[in-house]
Amino acid sequence: EGIGPQEYTGVKMEVVQWSPEAEALISNKAGNRKVYLVAATLRPETMYGQTNCFVGTGIKYGVFAVNDKEAYVCTVRAARNMAFQGVITPRGNVEQLAELPGSTIVGSKIRAPFAINPEVYVLPMDNVLATKGTGVVTSVPSDSPDDYQTLMDLRKKPEFYKIDPSWAAIDPVPVISTPAYGDMTAPAIVKQLKIQSQKDTKQLAEAKEIAYKEGFYNGKMIVGEYKGEPVQEAKVKVRDSMIKAGLAFAYAE
Numbered sequence: 001e002g003i004g005p006q007e008y009t010g011v012k013m014e015v016v017q018w019s020p021e022a023e024a025l026i027s028n029k030a031g032n033r034k035v036y037l038v039a040a041t042l043r044p045e046t047m048y049g050q051t052n053c054f055v056g057t058g059i060k061y062g063v064f065a066v067n068d069k070e071a072y073v074c075t076v077r078a079a080r081n082m083a084f085q086g087v088i089t090p091r092g093n094v095e096q097l098a099e100l101p102g103s104t105i106v107g108s109k110i111r112a113p114f115a116i117n118p119e120v121y122v123l124p125m126d127n128v129l130a131t132k133g134t135g136v137v138t139s140v141p142s143d144s145p146d147d148y149q150t151l152m153d154l155r156k157k158p159e160f161y162k163i164d165p166s167w168a169a170i171d172p173v174p175v176i177s178t179p180a181y182g183d184m185t186a187p188a189i190v191k192q193l194k195i196q197s198q199k200d201t202k203q204l205a206e207a208k209e210i211a212y213k214e215g216f217y218n219g220k221m222i223v224g225e226y227k228g229e230p231v232q233e234a235k236v237k238v239r240d241s242m243i244k245a246g247l248a249f250a251y252a253e
């Protein structure tokens with residue numbers, strides 16, 4: 001994280017089926033709008049490998065009107081940024097339709113754009129920051145050490161995390177091949193650094209750094225429209241293609 005704004009991709013994940021708790025809170029408040037969870041990512045080229053999505057159970061989310069047809073689920077902080085960036089109209093104005101504690105969103109089913117597994121579940125992650133991005137993190141366990149370790153924690157202790165084991169059943173999907181770690185970069189680094197849980201935040205920060213550099217400088221796409229191309233080139237192409245398809249937008253902070 002350097003100086004100056006971070007250029008994220010806002011990934012639109014349409015809600016296919018709300019959890020009963022979220023359904024009760026929203027009832028008909030979004031009207032006829034399609035509702036999307038919006039995840040902020042720095043690695044749009046990995047979206048083929050989404051296996052689930054993460055929220056913080058202690059974070060407060062809102063459902064915000066984008067226009068007459070769409071609404072986004074994110075933190076109020078992110079919605080305000082989006083309004084000032086012209087993503088939400090009218091510019092500068094935020095209309096909150098409903099409020100959802102993160103814990104109520106867990107168990108909802110969403111459509112993950114470009115993913116090889118098109119429908120995935122929302123799961124809890126301890127280390128989601130309310131102060132970064134949208135507060136929604138899409139999970140790519142093949143290439144993100146945090147995502148991989150959290151998925152393993154959830155599979156180990158589903159009762160503790162209050163989830164149905166079937167929500168965490170999708171396995172990591174190979175998306176990028178790196179010379180040093182093969183086609184499962186994040187799991188290989190997690191193993192190498194002997195990371196045991198998502199609470200190992202110091203080692204996970206190191207793993208994230210290694211995975212990011214290896215993927216960006218040496219990675220090659222092994223799936224999708226840009227299969228065979230270096231990550232450095234595919235990154236912007238996948239992003240542009242998602243934006244063109246109406247499945248993503250530029251988001252900075």
Ligand code: A2H
Nearest residue numbers: 040041042043046128129132133135137138139140143144
């Ligand atoms: B990345 P930076 Cl495959 N709290 O997307 C915690 N983490 C968050 C977050 C929040 N509120 N909002 C976004 N993030 C995650 C994909 C990915 C990401 C891969 C590999 C590495 C990676 C799939 N998860 O991030 O602090 C999001 O996860 C490591 C750079 O702004 C987002 O990109 O640098 C990244 O952290 C943004 O982190």
